[in-house]
Amino acid sequence: MKVKNICCIGAGYVGGPTMAVIAQKNPDIKVTVVDINASRIAAWNHDDLEQLPIYEPGLDKVVAEARNRNLFFSTDVDAAIEAADMVFISVNTPTKTYGKGKGMAADLKYIELCARQIARVAKSDKIIVEKSTLPVRTAQAIKSILHNTGNGVKFQILSNPEFLAEGTAVADLMAPDRVLIGGEQTEDGFKAIQALVNIYATWVPQENILTTNLWSSELSKLTANAFLAQRVSSINALSELCEVTGADVNEVANAIGKDSRIGPKFLKASVGFGGSCFQKDILNLVYIAKSYGLDAVADYWEQVIIMNDHQKHRFASKIIQTLYNTISGKKIAFLGWAFKKDTNDTRESAAIYVADQLLEEQASIVVFDPKVTKQKMQSDLNYLNTRSEEDNAQYLTTVPEPYEACKDAHAIAILTEWDEFKTYDWQRIYDQMQKPAFVFDGRGILDQSQLKTIGFQVYVIGK
Numbered sequence: 001m002k003v004k005n006i007c008c009i010g011a012g013y014v015g016g017p018t019m020a021v022i023a024q025k026n027p028d029i030k031v032t033v034v035d036i037n038a039s040r041i042a043a044w045n046h047d048d049l050e051q052l053p054i055y056e057p058g059l060d061k062v063v064a065e066a067r068n069r070n071l072f073f074s075t076d077v078d079a080a081i082e083a084a085d086m087v088f089i090s091v092n093t094p095t096k097t098y099g100k101g102k103g104m105a106a107d108l109k110y111i112e113l114c115a116r117q118i119a120r121v122a123k124s125d126k127i128i129v130e131k132s133t134l135p136v137r138t139a140q141a142i143k144s145i146l147h148n149t150g151n152g153v154k155f156q157i158l159s160n161p162e163f164l165a166e167g168t169a170v171a172d173l174m175a176p177d178r179v180l181i182g183g184e185q186t187e188d189g190f191k192a193i194q195a196l197v198n199i200y201a202t203w204v205p206q207e208n209i210l211t212t213n214l215w216s217s218e219l220s221k222l223t224a225n226a227f228l229a230q231r232v233s234s235i236n237a238l239s240e241l242c243e244v245t246g247a248d249v250n251e252v253a254n255a256i257g258k259d260s261r262i263g264p265k266f267l268k269a270s271v272g273f274g275g276s277c278f279q280k281d282i283l284n285l286v287y288i289a290k291s292y293g294l295d296a297v298a299d300y301w302e303q304v305i306i307m308n309d310h311q312k313h314r315f316a317s318k319i320i321q322t323l324y325n326t327i328s329g330k331k332i333a334f335l336g337w338a339f340k341k342d343t344n345d346t347r348e349s350a351a352i353y354v355a356d357q358l359l360e361e362q363a364s365i366v367v368f369d370p371k372v373t374k375q376k377m378q379s380d381l382n383y384l385n386t387r388s389e390e391d392n393a394q395y396l397t398t399v400p401e402p403y404e405a406c407k408d409a410h411a412i413a414i415l416t417e418w419d420e421f422k423t424y425d426w427q428r429i430y431d432q433m434q435k436p437a438f439v440f441d442g443r444g445i446l447d448q449s450q451l452k453t454i455g456f457q458v459y460v461i462g463k
């Protein structure tokens with residue numbers, strides 16, 4: 001089967017870039033990305049590519065090439081579903097905040113709404129592709145909703161989890177380590193799998209396109225994130241031991257990473273992992289394991305989250321303790337708010353939790369981040385509900401320029417590893433700070449010996 005018309009429901013961090021690349025690589029397929037969020041769609045359609053709703057290096061070029069050729073962004077969800085022969089579901093699946101599974105399970109209400117909308121609108125057979133990250137066996141629920149419409153339309157359901165990382169989304173999509181496609185192991189299932197394989201095969205080598213059954217594909221996505229996050233928590237656990245023993249976490253990471261069985265990637269000690277996926281997906285994995293009565297499995301993976309929370313807390317405590325156990329009224333400059341460099345995404349960023357702890361001690365925080373807006377920072381803090389919105393706005397402020405953030409500060413905390421932080425005039429920053437001037441490098445990106453020569457008191461995670 002040759003797909004001619006794709007609809008993607010959800011124009012977010014995954015739907016937008018993924019469909020832009022599919023459209024760029026398949027000029028003969030019409031791709032329509034739809035969303036109920038009208039302002040997001042308007043931003044995707046903005047003439048000024050700087051106004052795209054998400055910041056990803058290289059994305060503007062891909063969008064510029066494909067948009068209004070065979071890539072379209074629209075709020076007319078029904079029309080796009082009806083016209084499509086393949087529908088990707090790429091809506092958000094956040095951690096549940098209510099009811100059974102609160103704080104652990106994935107909230108599948110947006111997924112179910114999509115399935116019901118497809119069931120209501122579809123007049124011709126369609127392949128439905130789960131692009132969102134979903135608990136294993138969700139395809140069963142989608143199938144049951146779709147197959148009970150009674151209108152005779154046939155659906156095949158595929159699982160095609162996305163492995164892109166933010167900040168490198170376009171590069172990851174252009175050259176993925178693998179594309180994973182799970183489907184029903186029946187004749188119709190294999191045909192649907194092949195239809196999706198053909199789309200990716202226009203630019204991904206065949207050997208990098210893996211096909212599996214539905215459940216393996218769904219579970220592989222949660223497993224991949226659990227393994228990646230587990231590496232970060234493992235090196236972060238060791239960073240604390242390094243600090244008390246005189247070992248250097250970078251040297252340890254380098255030494256173990258040379259072992260080809262371990263490998264060098266994802267061994268960078270940090271103030272803790274953030275992002276919309278790692279915590280959510282591990283909590284979901286823990287919940288699934290518990291629901292099958294596998295408590296030892298659940299406890300094992302939960303420890304990855306416990307360690308990550310400890311790392312964020314430990315960093316904030318280090319700042320308080322070093323500043324003579326009192327930061328009340330002291331200005332602390334934050335360089336970085338995003339959960340990693342090269343993105344404007346702040347979901348679950350370590351900066352939010354470190355700020356919250358310092359604000360409880362009545363610090364005055366001034367933040368500079370090259371891509372994150374003041375409104376975003378405030379809403380991140382307000383979401384925690386620790387104090388009033390007025391207090392958050394009064395004690396955490398945002399400036400558009402790093403030197404202003406650091407002026408008169410008692411301490412600087414590096415929360416995101418933006419490259420530009422390394423290029424600043426650190427002598428100038430030192431001259432304008434309170435003394436002693438402290439730097440807490442939560443990302444291990446600055447030249448510690450250079451800072452010490454200037455006169456800074458420096459703390460680096462894992463050293």
Ligand SMILES: NC(=O)c1ccc[n+]([C@@H]2O[C@H](COP(=O)([O-])OP(=O)(O)OC[C@H]3O[C@@H](n4cnc5c(N)ncnc54)[C@H](O)[C@@H]3O)[C@@H](O)[C@H]2O)c1
Nearest residue numbers: 010011012013014035036037090091092093110132133162
């Ligand atoms: N962000 C990542 O890097 C990443 C990577 C891989 C996988 N994922 C997974 O992909 C999924 C989407 O993540 P995201 O970061 O793109 O989320 P997002 O919040 O950025 O985007 C989701 C979009 O879906 C829209 N939406 C929700 N319900 C809708 C409906 N019924 N009809 C139309 N639009 C609807 C929302 O308005 C929103 O714009 C999640 O399951 C996530 O776990 C995310």
Ligand SMILES: O=c1ccn([C@@H]2O[C@H](COP(=O)(O)OP(=O)(O)O[C@H]3O[C@H](CO)[C@@H](O)[C@H](O)[C@H]3O)[C@@H](O)[C@H]2O)c(=O)[nH]1
Nearest residue numbers: 162163164165166232266267268270273274275277339340
């Ligand atoms: O050695 C490392 C590597 C990462 N991090 C932190 O871990 C978090 C996550 O980073 P990363 O995985 O690069 O970004 P994400 O965009 O969250 O991507 C992850 O989550 C996505 C959503 O599921 C998956 O698609 C990707 O494969 C997976 O890498 C960030 O806070 C990083 O700063 C570290 O602290 N040390």
